[in-house]
Amino acid sequence: MKNDQIYAVVDIETTGTDPQTDRIIQFGCVLVKNGEIINRFATDVNPNKMIPKQIQNLTKITNARVQRAPYFEDIAPTLSNLLADTVFVAHNIYFDYQFLNHELLRCGMPKLTIPGIDTVELAQIFLPKEPSFRLMDLANRFGLTHENPHQADSDAEVTAMLLLYIESVMRSLPLVTMEQIARLASHMGMQTGTFIKKVTQEMRQLTTPLPEELMVVSGIALKRKTVPFFSYNLYEKNFPLKKRGKEKLFGDKLVFYKEQARLMNLVYRHFAPEVAPASDTPDKKPTQKDLLIEAATGMGKTIGYLLPLAYLATPEQPLVVSTASLLLQDQLLTQDVPKVNAVLPQPLVGTVIKGQRHYLDLARFQAKLTTAPQQKQYQLYQMATLVWLTQTTTGDFDELNLVSLKHPFFQDVCHRGLASLEKDSPFYAHDFLRFLSKRMKASNLLIVNHAFLARESLRKEPFLPQSRYLIIDEAHHLATSCEQAERQCVATGAFRKSMHQVTAEKGLFEQVAALFESQPQFLSHLGIYAQELQGLVENQEILLTALLEETTTSEEIVITQEQMMSLPLEAQKAKSKILLYYEEAAWLSRELRKASQNAELTMTTTEELLVTDFQEYLASVNEQGLMMKNWLTDWRQELVHFLVPDKNRLTGECQLLDLAAPLLPRTKWYPRYEKILYVGGTLKVSGNQHYISRRLGIPEAPLKVVPAPFDYGTQTQLLVPAEGPLINEQSPEEYDAYLIRTIEGLIRSVSRPILILFTAHDVLQKVYSALHKQFLVEGREILAQGMGGSREKLLRRFSRSKDSVLLGADSFWEGVDLPGEQLEVLVVTRLPFENPKRPLVAARNRYLEEQGLNPFSQVALPQAALRLRQAYGRLVRSPQDRGVMIVLDRRLVTSYYGHRLTKAFPKKVKAQECSIKQLEEKLSWLKKATDSEKNE
Structure with a gap:
């Protein structure tokens, strides 16, 4: 100014x-x-x-x-x-x-x-x-x-x-960055863009040298990137197995806990077979590949496995750690690795790896700066990215916390893989995915998530290196991630939308046609291909109309071979046409790809990217064709065919689910790792030590349990209201009314943060609608999943509050790190069983029964126990934490299977029945315990 x-x-x-x-x-x-x-x-x-x-x-x-x-x-x-x-x-x-x-x-x-x-x-x-x-x-x-x-x-x-x-x-900022932003700023609110142009104009009057850490490539300012140098330390190579050695290593940087120390030794002995056997050696056979270790949340399990592996992992044989989410990946690198490196003679050099579409493609970004739609939010993202490029060395979109990767901007500029890069591009040497590959080769710690690891089986070439060391953290999530990766699906609504986009005026096909206007054969094939796509959309809708004719549910619908065979004649014809159109589209796709690859045209970078997008679209339709062929014709017993209807349109996701086992041995990545360790806070269920290993298809894998460093019997209480109704005997309306009444009373009796967990979103929303306004008037905030932001945003607001109430479902049952007084009261509204009437669950249960297995005892009960134990694990994260878990479902103490569910909790924790009045008295224990600690 x-x-x-x-x-x-x-x-x-x-x-x-x-x-x-x-x-x-x-x-x-x-x-x-x-x-x-x-x-x-x-x-x-x-x-x-x-x-x-x-x-x-x-x-x-x-x-x-x-x-x-x-x-x-x-x-x-x-x-x-x-x-x-x-x-x-x-x-x-x-x-x-x-x-x-x-x-x-x-x-x-x-x-x-x-x-x-x-x-x-x-x-x-x-x-x-x-x-x-x-x-x-x-x-x-x-x-x-x-x-x-x-x-x-x-x-x-x-x-x-x-x-x-x-x-x-x-x-x-560099003037070149501000110039680009000023050019894009015309669609901003009121005169905000004018202010940017004014500042840019004033900057033109000054000559400021470009900072050393920046460089300009083809008109875009980028932060310089350097690959970390891994230096080998020839000394102190032996991990200290004894307490004295660990204490010497830790110094005043880490505190020695005997439970964490035992975990470290188990981990080291599993991966270093040359170490002499000890009393807690996982298995006498040195060739044992898989080992499961249950270690309580809050005991420092991440440091417990990172520190011993730092003595073994090298860039040639890196430690690969797979965890449950993108958020946990970043936390591991930014929070846990620095703690370990503070005491190591040779620091871990870590790299986070995500799917290629999480990274920016610089060439695509530059091309869109001049050809992108004149739309405000799109241009806001472009301007923010120009600033971000002066700060980032990773190009990982997750550094931009408040963005939607589903927005067209990120779809346009995300990376398509190393094979899509043009070597003569000015950005080739500075590409983020190439830099990621370089960093991987110089790192001895590679951090991925389960979804990325599972999709290794789908890649033509593996992205991760072969290694002796793989750790699966939060291992109870792995099976679900592998099943989701294998699940084949075609979303007919998305297919129709993309078809309209590519064939629209000035769409992808019209732009490609202009590029190849001198090739009549290409144009002819392209015109026929567009007609094939239109035919596919029309016939998919005819088929779906017949399959969804009497459907009112928005849940998945299982489709049987008998249903498919008994469809009306028009739908049968549509099914045959779909198979034919996909077959013809595959032939045309080959011809179009061949012509576009062999064309001797001089193309700009933007035109080359256009052709790449065109070829990717052809490939995606081919993949959908293969899946639809399987969905329409492959009726093996272990495959479940189902539809997920769209609420608003006559569309759905046609999906296949393979129920056959074993899960891990059929993946491509499992054989590439010599030793694998599976770690988690809950790996045994109701005394069943093999539930997780059997689900993963490795039933012989041993399980070791590291005792928790907490006194759960004195730090927690598990309460069940004595006058609560039996859910099975109530109508949904009566149950909702009971929940609203009981939760209101609990909130009024506890002036502390409360996390309330639901098994159904519609019930959550009913409770929220009934209570949030009246408590807001009284100055108490009720937060709810799906209302007011992402999971992380809600948790951040909840953790900063003294008395907020958070209603959550799904992911809120676990992975919520709220230590101390941030979470002392946890309410479970209903035992977390899957609905057996849900079509997909019913289909899986039928398959298990055909295999001679009991679906309830073999699957439903262990899964419910697992979720209860995970929810309970939110309460105690340190020896100082105190917490009360209230279960509003009396089946925990009245049903024949309740004792199996209560076995999911630590031995000293017993379910106590009490009246609502007694419940309030029990909750006062929290205040007394907290006050007592403060006075010590």
């Missing part, structure tokens, strides 16, 4: 969000000129109506406080004069600017016509790696003083500081 322009940074607080009925209760403004705050103005406003309780709780502005404040009519002229000839700035300007204008017009004043800048959009572009763009979160992140959040004077002050900070970030 190098001129005399004054920026009026404004924030208002209101009684609600509707300017027709709501009113302003506070106005705050900070004036900025030449990069400095020059003045401030703030006032409460009497809204002449009651302020809702939730607004009072949020803003701390009470009805009594505003009684003596001026009405907006009194201050409207002052505000109009104050803002005249300024540039209006706000965090989410659309709300403040429009609400203020409505109030000015109501008072007979002219509306604002001054230019405006939105700091939310500026933050989204110039702070692309931030996990949140809420004003409070940005203030905390950058150390901006924010004494009274949700009060206009404080919010305006911190917004002014944020504006100045973002401007400093803009001026620190």
